Every structure is written in structure tokens, then in C-alpha cells.
Amino acid sequence: MRKETVRGAKWGHSLPKLLVGSLLLLLVCFIFFYTGKGRDQHDFSHLYTKRGDRIAYFDFTGSGLFTQTQIQKVSHMLATKLYGNAHPPSPCARATEELIEEARELILDWLFVEQEKRDDYSVVFTDGATEALRTVGEHFPWTKESTITYSILNHNSALGIREYARIHNATIKPFRHEIEEIPMPTNKSANNLLVFPAECNFSGKKIPLSLIEEGHRKGYRVMLDSAAYVPTNPLDIVKSGADYACTSFYKVFGYPTGLGALIAKKSSTTDFQKTYFGGGTVKTSFADPPVAFLYQNFEERYEDGTRNFLAIASLKFGFEELEKQGGMQQISEKVWKTTEILYEKLTSLTHPNGRKKVEIYGSHEKGPEYQGGVITFNLLKPDGSYLHFVDAEQQIESDGIVQLRTGCMCNPGACYELTGVNVKLLLEHAERNEHICVPESRREIGGVPVGAIRASLGWATTLEDVDILVERIGNVMM
CATH class of the missing domain: 3.90.1150.10 (Aspartate Aminotransferase, domain 1)
Incomplete structure (x- = not known):
């Protein structure tokens, strides 16, 4: 009886030590997993070969990388609630519309748009930065008096805008920002457009955002190609003064692909000229007579067809990953x-x-x-x-x-x-x-x-x- 009591006492004294040891082990595991290679191998398991070798990925300008945590959250969202086409008034459509509007707000948060300025900007979902650039080129109010000027450091998707200007016999003026000023437009009072990238996707050179103010002084609206810039740089869209900006979200956080946005000042889109209309952009249309009445709201007017609503709903998990990195x-x-x-x-x-x-x-x-x-x-x-x-x-x-x-x-x-x-x-x-x-x-x-x-x-x-x-x-x- 006495020996059993002694053994029990020893066990009782050693219990706190075991608990402390277990807690220390958990702490080490936590540090390894969440701050070291353990977390890296979990969130970026697709960066490791079957042998455990790490792939050195150096094409972030081409596409960012998603994390496994991000994809797991997307999968859980899709598995636990029904989302449908946002056009009809059904419950699943309303759930989708709520997520779409939440995503617009998250994008404006990301671009540092304060609440009192939210009504000044539109966020139009596109299938990427290229479509956002094309949307501006296609609907800009060109005339033969217009001038388009652009940096030679532009991506092809931005250079393509000039072809819409060419159709209207507008003046085309490329420039080299490091050795020359933005050229004056042929007619300062005409509808003129300056196009340049915040960051060159070929070399990573950054172009001063002060060119936006200079462009405005000379009579241009400004299309800022921010696709290569925003994945690794903060952009205050209001402070920049850009009339239009664009992004592709796969470049920012890897997933979803096939989704981007045109961010536009509402005051710079009132005279855009829309020709084609698709489902969801018309209030009323007729087959005969051939008449249609389009929405006036810029977002509703320019998001033709069914939006990529499940991809849009997934954006919040990408933005969460950016916040986990400290912003x-x-x-x-x-x-x-x-x-x-x-x-x-x-x-x-x-x-x-x-x-x-x-x-x-x-x-x-x-x-x-x-x-x-x-x-x-x-x-x-x-x-x-x-x-x-x-x-x-x-x-x-x-x-x-x-x-x-x-x-x-x-x-x-x-x-x-x-x-x-x-x-x-x-x-x-x-x-x-x-x-x-x-x-x-x-x-x-x-x-x-x-x-x-x-x-x-x-x-x-x-x-x-x-x-x-x-x-x-x-x-x-x-």
C-alpha cells in the first residue's frame, strides 16, 4: 500500500512536466507549420516534386500561385451552399448577387478607395485585364479629332486599343517616357486617351504615376494598365487619379483564372458608346421592332451575359491570403x-x-x-x-x-x-x-x-x- 502511494505521488509530480513537454512540442510544431517550411509544404504542395524537391517558380508576372488553404475554402463554400445565375430573383440567385457585390467592395478596399469615394467608381468584371483594356478601347468616344498616345513599354493588350482609334482616323502618338514628355494631343478639347503600364511586364520597370496628372493637364483621360503592378505593389486608385485601371486576379493570387476587372471613374464613362448588348445588360428588348433599352448603371450596362459568378465568389479567399502576408x-x-x-x-x-x-x-x-x-x-x-x-x-x-x-x-x-x-x-x-x-x-x-x-x-x-x-x-x- 505504501509503495503504491509513492508511485502515485511520483506520477502526480511528473504530470505537470508531461503537460509542459507536450505543450512545447505543440508549440514547435505550430512554429514549423505556420511560419516555416511545414506551412510552405502544405500551402504550396504543388511546388514540390514527388521526391520532395522544391520547384523554383519564377513566373509570377505570368501567373501568381494559389495556396491549398485558399482552394480548400473555395471547395467548402461550393459544397455547403447553393449558388445560381444571378439574373433571376430566386434565393440562390440572391445569394450569388450578395457575393458579387461583396467582391466589388473587396476590390475597392484593395485599391484603398475610402467609403465616401465608393460612389465615384465602378467595378466591371471581365475575363481578364485584356478584356478590360478592350472594353475601354471599344467604347471610348473616339472622333477624328481624338489623339491616343501610349508608352512603348505597353503590353500588346494595351497596344491593341490604338486600333479602335485608327478606325476613327484619330491621331496615334507613341512616346518614350524616359527621354521625352507626353506629346500634346492634336486637339486638347477632343476625347483623347493616354495609355501606359504602371509596371512594364517585360523588364519590371515602373513608370511614374505622376504621368497621370501630366496627361490630364494636356487634355487626356488616362488608362492605367496595372495588371503587372498590383500583384506586388499597393495601388491607391483615387490618389493616382487614373480614369481607368485593370487587373487579372490570377496574376495576384493564382486562382481563379479567367477573371479580371475594369475599375473606372464613373465621371469618365458617361459618354462611352455601347453597341452590342448581351443578356443581363438590357432593361427591355424586342425582337420586332428591333429596339432595346439598356441599363444606365455602368456595371450592369457592360457586364454582358452571365458573369463568372462562382469565380467572383472565390475572390474573397484570395484577398484573405494577401492579408495573411501582411497586406x-x-x-x-x-x-x-x-x-x-x-x-x-x-x-x-x-x-x-x-x-x-x-x-x-x-x-x-x-x-x-x-x-x-x-x-x-x-x-x-x-x-x-x-x-x-x-x-x-x-x-x-x-x-x-x-x-x-x-x-x-x-x-x-x-x-x-x-x-x-x-x-x-x-x-x-x-x-x-x-x-x-x-x-x-x-x-x-x-x-x-x-x-x-x-x-x-x-x-x-x-x-x-x-x-x-x-x-x-x-x-x-x-
Whole structure:
């Protein structure tokens, strides 16, 4: 009896120690999972091979990455409640409409639109930034007195707007913002449009948002292509003064794809000219007589057909992921620090004869005000000539562990300007109907490759990714 009492006493004394030990173990597991590699391997399990090797993903300008937590929340939402087409007045339609309006508010929150300014802006859902740009080009009130001016650093989707201006015999004026001012329109009183990207998708160069104010002074409305900028930078749309801006949400947080938005000042859309109408954009229509009455509300008027409502409902989980990272300012700072480290490592790579191995295009030495989280480059041989980016890419990505982007990235102006390709010779090749922007052609003009390699970073990029990429580039055989 006495021995049993002693054993019981020992057990009683050891119980607190066991509890403390268990709590410490749980704490270690928590720290590992939520702040270290454990959480990374859970949320980004698609970044790991079956062998457990991490894939160094460097195409965040092409597409962001979703997290497993994000997708699980989407799946749970779809599995636990019925959502239907928002056009009829059914209960499931009302539930959908509530989520759509909530998503519009989340987008305005993300763009720092204060409550008292909400009525000044419209959020029109599109299938991506390209459709948002096209919507402005198609419905802008062009006349033959109009002028469109645009930065040569624009993506093709923004350059395409000029074709609507051309149809109306408007004046077309490209410009280079670093060496010249925004050109004056032919008629300052006409409906004129300035188009430029907040960040060049080819090189990551940032264009000063002060161009918006300059454009307004000269008589332009301003279309800001913010698709490459907003995934890693905070954008205060009101403070910027832009009349129109656009985004693709898969570039921001990976999922959903096929969904973007046009964010527009209502005062800058009152004279837009709509021709086509689809389901949901008309109050009343007739087959005979051929008459239709469209909604006046900009969002209802321009969202033709059934909106991608399940994708729209999924947006809130993407925005939650941004908040988990500390918000856009913290994301921006983290991405820049990682970019800076990669830049320093790449610029230090040299051949045995002392010549540099990497030629980088951008404004990295000026800092994050002028440069985004992108490093676009070509590799140089020991004699200073170029190794074609296709040959370099094949070595770097040989086993699929590194993922990059090559070519001109759908941005001919930036590509030709920064690489120094002879545009006159390039035009001669194009007029002969040759494929000059297909990387596999290994096209060179005067010894200069028509394109480059782009490494674009995001909030999920790690220093481990940086080391993997630098090692691969350092080992490229010339």
C-alpha cells in the first residue's frame, strides 16, 4: 500500500512536466507549420516534386500561385451552399448577387478607395485585364479629332486599343517616357486617351504615376494598365487619379483564372458608346421592332451575359491570403528585398576571363520606386556574344526544377528597345511574314536575340529559390 502511494505521488509530480513537454512540442510544431517550411509544404504542395524537391517558380508576372488553404475554402463554400445565375430573383440567385457585390467592395478596399469615394467608381468584371483594356478601347468616344498616345513599354493588350482609334482616323502618338514628355494631343478639347503600364511586364520597370496628372493637364483621360503592378505593389486608385485601371486576379493570387476587372471613374464613362448588348445588360428588348433599352448603371450596362459568378465568389479567399502576408505594402517590401538579393548574385557572376556573364535589363540600381520584382536578362559568352535565350533556358529548366519565361513577353516595344534590336531590320523580316517572336525560331537580328529570359518574383518566392536559380545560371555551359 505504501509503495503504491509513492508511485502515485511520483506520477502526480511528473504530470505537470508531461503537460509542459507536450505543450512545447505543440508549440514547435505550430512554429514549423505556420511560419516555416511545414506551412510552405502544405500551402504550396504543388511546388514540390514527388521526391520532395522544391520547384523554383519564377513566373509570377505570368501567373501568381494559389495556396491549398485558399482552394480548400473555395471547395467548402461550393459544397455547403447553393449558388445560381444571378439574373433571376430566386434565393440562390440572391445569394450569388450578395457575393458579387461583396467582391466589388473587396476590390475597392484593395485599391484603398475610402467609403465616401465608393460612389465615384465602378467595378466591371471581365475575363481578364485584356478584356478590360478592350472594353475601354471599344467604347471610348473616339472622333477624328481624338489623339491616343501610349508608352512603348505597353503590353500588346494595351497596344491593341490604338486600333479602335485608327478606325476613327484619330491621331496615334507613341512616346518614350524616359527621354521625352507626353506629346500634346492634336486637339486638347477632343476625347483623347493616354495609355501606359504602371509596371512594364517585360523588364519590371515602373513608370511614374505622376504621368497621370501630366496627361490630364494636356487634355487626356488616362488608362492605367496595372495588371503587372498590383500583384506586388499597393495601388491607391483615387490618389493616382487614373480614369481607368485593370487587373487579372490570377496574376495576384493564382486562382481563379479567367477573371479580371475594369475599375473606372464613373465621371469618365458617361459618354462611352455601347453597341452590342448581351443578356443581363438590357432593361427591355424586342425582337420586332428591333429596339432595346439598356441599363444606365455602368456595371450592369457592360457586364454582358452571365458573369463568372462562382469565380467572383472565390475572390474573397484570395484577398484573405494577401492579408495573411501582411497586406500589399509588406508584400511589396518582401518581394523587393528578395529581388535585390537575386540581382546582386546575378551581377556577380563572371567568366574566368573576368567578363560578365549576365546582361540585365531594368532599373534595379535605382531602387523599388523605379523597379518591380522582375529580373529580365540574357546570358553572355566569354567573348561577349550572346548565348541565345532558348539554349540557356533549356539548360536551366532541364529537369523542371526551375520555371522561367522567355521571349518578348507580348511586349514588343520594351523588348526591342531594351535589348537593342534593330527595329528596321526586324520590320523587314515581319513584312516577309516571318515568325520573329517565336522563341523556338532562335531569331537573332545583328547578333542580338529577339527576346530574353524573365525571372519574376512574388510573395511566395524564397531565398532557397534564389539560390537554386543562381546555381543553375552559373552552371550554364557556353
